[in-house]
Amino acid sequence: MQFFFEVLITGLLSGVMYALVALGFVLIYKASGVFNFAQGAMVFFAALTTVALQEKFGISLWIAIPITMVVMIAFGFLTERIVLRPLVNQNEIVLFMATIGLTFFLEGFAQLVWGSGVRALDLGIPDEPIAAILDSAGMVVSKFDVTAAVICGVLVAALAVLFNKTKIGRALRAVADDHQAALTVGIPLQHVWGIVWAVAGFVALVAGLLWGSRSGVQFALTFVALKALPVLILGGFTSVPGAIVGGLIIGATEKLAEVYLGPYVGGGIEGWFPYVLALLFLVVRPEGLFGEKIIRRI
Amino acid sequence: MIYREAGQFKTSYVTDAQIFPIAQDRIGIALMLLVAFVVIPRTATPYFFSAIMTPFLIYALATIGLNILTGYAGQLSLGTAAFMAVGAFASYNFMARIDGMPVLLAFILGGICAALVGIVFGLPSLRIRGFYLAASTLATQFFVVWCLTKVPWFTNNSASGVITAQQIEILGYRFDTPQSKYLLVLVIVTVMALMAKNLVRSTTGRAWMAIRDMDVAAEVIGFRIVHTKLTAFAISSFYCGVAGALYAYCYLGTVEPEAYNLDVSFRILFMVLIGGVGSILGSFLGAGFIVLIPIALSYLVHFTGLSNSVTSNLELMVFGALIIFFLIVEPHGLARLWQIGKEKLRLWPFPH
Amino acid sequence: MSTARRIGDVILKVDHISLSFGGVKALTDISFDVREHEIRAIIGPNGAGKSSMLNVINGVYTPQQGSITFRGRERRDMDTYEAAAHGIARTFQNIALFSGMSVLDNIMTGRNLKIKSNFLEQAIWFGRARREEIENRRVVEEIIDFLQLQHVRKTPVARLPYGIKKRVELARALAAEPSMLLLDEPMAGMNVEEKQDMCRFVLDTNDQFGTTIVLIEHDMGVVMDISDRVVVLDYGKKIGDGTPEQVRSDPEVIKAYLGAH
Ligand SMILES: Nc1ncnc2c1ncn2[C@@H]1O[C@H](COP(=O)(O)OP(=O)(O)OP(=O)(O)O)[C@@H](O)[C@H]1O
Numbered sequence: 001m002q003f004f005f006e007v008l009i010t011g012l013l014s015g016v017m018y019a020l021v022a023l024g025f026v027l028i029y030k031a032s033g034v035f036n037f038a039q040g041a042m043v044f045f046a047a048l049t050t051v052a053l054q055e056k057f058g059i060s061l062w063i064a065i066p067i068t069m070v071v072m073i074a075f076g077f078l079t080e081r082i083v084l085r086p087l088v089n090q091n092e093i094v095l096f097m098a099t100i101g102l103t104f105f106l107e108g109f110a111q112l113v114w115g116s117g118v119r120a121l122d123l124g125i126p127d128e129p130i131a132a133i134l135d136s137a138g139m140v141v142s143k144f145d146v147t148a149a150v151i152c153g154v155l156v157a158a159l160a161v162l163f164n165k166t167k168i169g170r171a172l173r174a175v176a177d178d179h180q181a182a183l184t185v186g187i188p189l190q191h192v193w194g195i196v197w198a199v200a201g202f203v204a205l206v207a208g209l210l211w212g213s214r215s216g217v218q219f220a221l222t223f224v225a226l227k228a229l230p231v232l233i234l235g236g237f238t239s240v241p242g243a244i245v246g247g248l249i250i251g252a253t254e255k256l257a258e259v260y261l262g263p264y265v266g267g268g269i270e271g272w273f274p275y276v277l278a279l280l281f282l283v284v285r286p287e288g289l290f291g292e293k294i295i296r297r298i
Numbered sequence: 299m300i301y302r303e304a305g306q307f308k309t310s311y312v313t314d315a316q317i318f319p320i321a322q323d324r325i326g327i328a329l330m331l332l333v334a335f336v337v338i339p340r341t342a343t344p345y346f347f348s349a350i351m352t353p354f355l356i357y358a359l360a361t362i363g364l365n366i367l368t369g370y371a372g373q374l375s376l377g378t379a380a381f382m383a384v385g386a387f388a389s390y391n392f393m394a395r396i397d398g399m400p401v402l403l404a405f406i407l408g409g410i411c412a413a414l415v416g417i418v419f420g421l422p423s424l425r426i427r428g429f430y431l432a433a434s435t436l437a438t439q440f441f442v443v444w445c446l447t448k449v450p451w452f453t454n455n456s457a458s459g460v461i462t463a464q465q466i467e468i469l470g471y472r473f474d475t476p477q478s479k480y481l482l483v484l485v486i487v488t489v490m491a492l493m494a495k496n497l498v499r500s501t502t503g504r505a506w507m508a509i510r511d512m513d514v515a516a517e518v519i520g521f522r523i524v525h526t527k528l529t530a531f532a533i534s535s536f537y538c539g540v541a542g543a544l545y546a547y548c549y550l551g552t553v554e555p556e557a558y559n560l561d562v563s564f565r566i567l568f569m570v571l572i573g574g575v576g577s578i579l580g581s582f583l584g585a586g587f588i589v590l591i592p593i594a595l596s597y598l599v600h601f602t603g604l605s606n607s608v609t610s611n612l613e614l615m616v617f618g619a620l621i622i623f624f625l626i627v628e629p630h631g632l633a634r635l636w637q638i639g640k641e642k643l644r645l646w647p648f649p650h
Numbered sequence: 651m652s653t654a655r656r657i658g659d660v661i662l663k664v665d666h667i668s669l670s671f672g673g674v675k676a677l678t679d680i681s682f683d684v685r686e687h688e689i690r691a692i693i694g695p696n697g698a699g700k701s702s703m704l705n706v707i708n709g710v711y712t713p714q715q716g717s718i719t720f721r722g723r724e725r726r727d728m729d730t731y732e733a734a735a736h737g738i739a740r741t742f743q744n745i746a747l748f749s750g751m752s753v754l755d756n757i758m759t760g761r762n763l764k765i766k767s768n769f770l771e772q773a774i775w776f777g778r779a780r781r782e783e784i785e786n787r788r789v790v791e792e793i794i795d796f797l798q799l800q801h802v803r804k805t806p807v808a809r810l811p812y813g814i815k816k817r818v819e820l821a822r823a824l825a826a827e828p829s830m831l832l833l834d835e836p837m838a839g840m841n842v843e844e845k846q847d848m849c850r851f852v853l854d855t856n857d858q859f860g861t862t863i864v865l866i867e868h869d870m871g872v873v874m875d876i877s878d879r880v881v882v883l884d885y886g887k888k889i890g891d892g893t894p895e896q897v898r899s900d901p902e903v904i905k906a907y908l909g910a911h
């Protein structure tokens with residue numbers, strides 16, 4: 001039983017990080033209706049830029065991070081200008097394909113500029129069991145995981161405030177609800193989209209740093225980010241709480257499945273389990289956990 | 299004045315119902331077939347067969363498969379390579395386990411296995427659409443490759459998980475040179491492409507396009523959505539399955555399941571997008587284009603003296619940029635450019 | 651006007667149909683019938699539930715209550731495919747053509763229930779598949795002539811002007827050789843000339859093929875001119891039913907609907 005909880009907690013903690021990546025998707029989808037497949041590539045790009053800046057210019061992490069931040073914001077605005085603006089009013093699938101193109105471009109670009117080896121990233125948070133929990137409950141819970149979860153929690157809360165309490169947030173929501181209406185009341189749409197992409201870039205940076213320091217900064221990060229897709233399927237594309245709950249469910253079930261089911265089938269099921277879970281879930285509830293059922297009009 | 303429809307009055311619907319109703323198109327196709335079947339086999343080098351023509355044709359076949367599903371039936375899939383893998387590994391097992399199995403039959407059976415898997419993974423499409431479907435096709439991609447890697451039976455208990463395609467022999471003739479393999483692929487791809495062309499201009503194809511464009515209306519007209527979607531998945535997967543088998547037998551020779559990874563799925567999606575969504579001809583154009591880019595880039599890199607790792611990253615960037623470029627500038631891809639070119643030619647030398 | 655046609659027995663009867671979406675009651679306890687060969691109009695202000703009524707008749711929406719009797723068979727809920735197979739065809743208020751296909755292909759889709767060959771036969775384009783394609787093409791060409799669409803035969807429908815699109819949609823419905831045709835505002839948004847054309851097509855269809863027609867239309871002039879009987883809906887309830895003359899003089903209808911104009 002104790003082992004079960006240990007696995008569960010590890011799973012939930014990594015689920016928080018999935019949720020963070022998923023959040024980047026939700027932000028962009030809500031505000032611009034673009035399903036941004038490139039979110040994973042952005043995570044990779046951000047993490048790689050941070051380590052490579054340190055490596056190439058010998059600067060410290062705390063200088064590299066803000067520089068990367070600026071790069072990500074610039075990337076966000078450039079994407080809006082170069083890719084999305086010409087495609088405005090196209091259907092969702094076309095935009096989705098464009099972000100697949102963006103993914104490839106960004107992955108190639110990142111490795112072309114910074115090289116393609118595996119890099120270590122040290123945030124100075126040790127990946128060791130928390131002594132108090134180990135002593136009292138005998139469970140191994142990583143300090144790093146807990147810190148990462150706390151950071152994610154704070155970020156999610158901050159985004160919730162940004163979305164619900166600030167003027168920009170209100171504009172974002174207005175845009176999300178109805179593009180046309182937002183335009184007629186004079187909300188500068190392109191501006192808003194640029195901001196959303198920049199925020200998504202920031203979220204990608206945080207996710208990239210956390211994932212990167214846990215498993216090394218490498219191309220495989222893009223696959224970790226792909227896991228955000230089943231998270232979104234569970235939670236629905238437009239729901240912030242959905243992304244969080246979905247992330248936790250995916251994180252927990254994939255770890256549990258790996259530990260309890262894996263040995264019977266030769267292991268490695270983490271790679272597909274979330275997708276199959278999401279798929280089965282979809283068949284039962286096509287509108288997601290938090291989505292509403294719609295009857296299509298004709 | 300070269301390309302003219304004028305003067306070719308259709309005396310009956312029979313002539314209009316030909317596969318290529320315009321005489322110049324018929325001549326064009328005949329010329330291309332002549333080049334493919336006669337000129338190239340006589341002149342090309344082994345490198346040209348095995349590095350360019352054979353993969354081009356195989357990718358074109360897979361692209362037709364994906365185009366049926368995505369371009370005609372409107373169901374976005376990111377799992378094309380998984381169906382290719384099923385086709386390849388199924389064909390391999392039919393060959394390995396049944397004595398005297400004719401290789402062409404093994405390809406067809408491989409395709410049928412892929413079709414069955416396609417139907418199973420197509421079931422969610424009955425309830426979900428758009429990105430939800432696209433995301434769920436990733437399940438196919440990861441699950442199938444994992445299965446083929448983890449279950450030793452599929453690779454005939456090969457320790458490394460790698461299979462070596464058996465010798466291809468048809469009616470006593472051995473296909474063991476690059477040239478003969480090319481010809482075999484060419485025959486299969488030509489026949490299957492013509493069949494695809496027939497399918498998309500008949501009721502099956504119209505049913506696919508109808509559910510793509512407006513599924514409620516399609517249902518009201520009497521198309522059965524379930525049946526239509528699942529045939530699209532089945533036939534598309536069949537094409538991909540045969541392409542996957544050819545990929546193993548006529549191109550790579552030895553393969554592991556990882557050879558059919560997500561990257562291949564994306565590559566084929568790019569061929570569809572660049573070639574032309576919903577176009578059989580476009581499938582060839584897109585495949586040709588995407589096969590040639592890495593070759594062109596490697597020449598470029600070679601001449602400019604850049605390092606080799608640059609090529610693969612440059613390739614990713616070029617693919618990505620091209621996709622975005624085409625989506626913005628010509629969403630109907632090379633097929634539409636071809637069409638426009640033909641129309642220009644038709645008016646020439648009178649520009650108006 | 652309807653002297654040449656013989657209006658027959660009731661072929662469609664809806665009884666006590668109620669339909670709601672979440673909290674919105676689109677239809678409340680609606681009953682009426684349609685006789686063979688007649689032109690039956692459904693009128694009512696915006697949001698009255700007219701389109702929803704058609705959607706119930708051919709099974710796009712599932713009503714919570716009531717039953718539908720078509721050709722003697724009573725059903726709780728019509729099945730869309732079955733409706734088509736039994737000869738109910740339909741046009742839509744917001745054009746629902748297949749935008750990626752040509753006019754010809756759109757109309758050909760209307761013939762799909764007549765095609766018996768399977769996909770393998772179609773793939774090799776041999777025997778039955780080829781015969782059927784040519785035979786159905788002949789019928790479609792007749793419809794193209796009837797609706798005067800020859801000049802746009804090969805044009806992708808997305809490029810057509812609104813009025814022509816409406817006509818193509820009618821052609822697609824007619825291609826099924828339906829025994830009953832449901833038309834949802836076929837003349838909306840047309841100029842006078844286009845309206846006259848459309849009116850003529852509807853009347854000719856009814857006259858030449860004996861097709862029963864259920865028609866939603868806002869233009870009262872048209873409705874009074876061409877329909878045999880009229881149902882009036884308002885806020886999802888039926889407030890009138892009868893010949894155009896009866897409906898026109900019904901005080902409740904005048905109050906709810908005509909008075910507003
Ligand atoms: N698919 C749906 N989902 C939710 N509500 C719907 C749906 N279809 C119709 N409604 C609602 O049902 C009511 C009746 O709509 P309906 O389209 O049938 O009206 P109508 O009489 O055709 O109006 P109009 O003249 O504007 O076409 C409206 O309140 C509408 O909002």
Ligand SMILES: [Mg+2]
Pocket residue numbers: 700701702743834
């Ligand atoms: Mg209506």
